[in-house]
Amino acid sequence: MRLPWFRTRQADYPDPMALPTPSADSAALITGASSGLGTDIARELAQRGHNLVLVARRKDKLDELAEELRSTDVRVETLACDLTDSAALDALPGQIEALGLRVDVLINNAGYGSAGPFIKLDPAAEALVVFQGPEAYVTPSWYAAKAESGKVVPTWNYAVVQVHGRIRTTDDPHWLRAQIEALTDQQEGRRVRPWHVSDAPAPYVEAQIRNIVGIEIAIFRIEGKWKASQNRPAQDQPNIVAGLNAEGATAMANIVRQRGGGEHR
Numbered sequence: 001m002r003l004p005w006f007r008t009r010q011a012d013y014p015d016p017m018a019l020p021t022p023s024a025d026s027a028a029l030i031t032g033a034s035s036g037l038g039t040d041i042a043r044e045l046a047q048r049g050h051n052l053v054l055v056a057r058r059k060d061k062l063d064e065l066a067e068e069l070r071s072t073d074v075r076v077e078t079l080a081c082d083l084t085d086s087a088a089l090d091a092l093p094g095q096i097e098a099l100g101l102r103v104d105v106l107i108n109n110a111g112y113g114s115a116g117p118f119i120k121l122d123p124a125a126e127a128l129v130v131f132q133g134p135e136a137y138v139t140p141s142w143y144a145a146k147a148e149s150g151k152v153v154p155t156w157n158y159a160v161v162q163v164h165g166r167i168r169t170t171d172d173p174h175w176l177r178a179q180i181e182a183l184t185d186q187q188e189g190r191r192v193r194p195w196h197v198s199d200a201p202a203p204y205v206e207a208q209i210r211n212i213v214g215i216e217i218a219i220f221r222i223e224g225k226w227k228a229s230q231n232r233p234a235q236d237q238p239n240i241v242a243g244l245n246a247e248g249a250t251a252m253a254n255i256v257r258q259r260g261g262g263e264h265r
Contacts, residue, residue, distance in 0.1 A: 031109055133160060177197070181196075
């Protein structure tokens with residue numbers, strides 16, 4: 001998303017983590033302010049005394065939040081705007097200027113929810129997902145022909161899987177939570193003290209899940225391909241495997257050992 005009309009000077013704030021001092025004619029502009037992280041940031045900035053301009057698609061949610069935040073004695077303005085609509089985005093600077101406020105803090109929290117482009121995908125269209133496996137540079141210095149004729153060039157070994165299927169989007173909170181917990185457990189499982197989704201407050205997690213679009217692919221074709229020096233003569237294979245292992249590319253070295261052997265496949 002572009003907000004080209006928002007300008008400040010780095011020299012004004014030598015500490016990049018510092019916020020400018022609130023003033024009566026300045027405000028923090030927060031996009032995606034109607035739920036989740038945007039709402040939490042709005043509450044925090046209001047407590048710090050910043051006037052706010054809250055932007056999101058849902059005016060009713062913005063107005064509810066504005067009513068709550070005005071109890072902190074700051075000015076809170078709400079603007080309903082779909083930031084994926086270029087015309088609405090172009091009109092936003094004029095709307096803010098009409099409020100008589102200068103934006104000196106920008107929190108760009110807008111994202112794509114269920115109204116974004118994912119939901120507009122043609123369910124009959126074929127989707128392609130590419131899984132990149134081990135890959136490694138292969139120097140011609142490992143080839144016997146380098147000393148014999150010099151007629152050798154570098155190459156790149158790789159392994160890849162392409163999955164074809166039809167895409168389905170979902171905002172089912174139970175489905176989304178199951179995916180999030182599975183992914184989190186996979187990444188955290190090796191830690192001494194793993195973090196779990198349940199460690200975060202339930203309302204906070206639920207708010208984050210509402211901002212996620214789930215994607216599922218119904219697979220109907222899988223294609224795999226590898227280039228693992230299988231076109232090189234058998235005499236080159238040990239040198240290639242040893243060279244890859246020496247450079248830390250052990251996964252590709254194992255594939256060369258399994259798939260190599262001097263035959264073109």
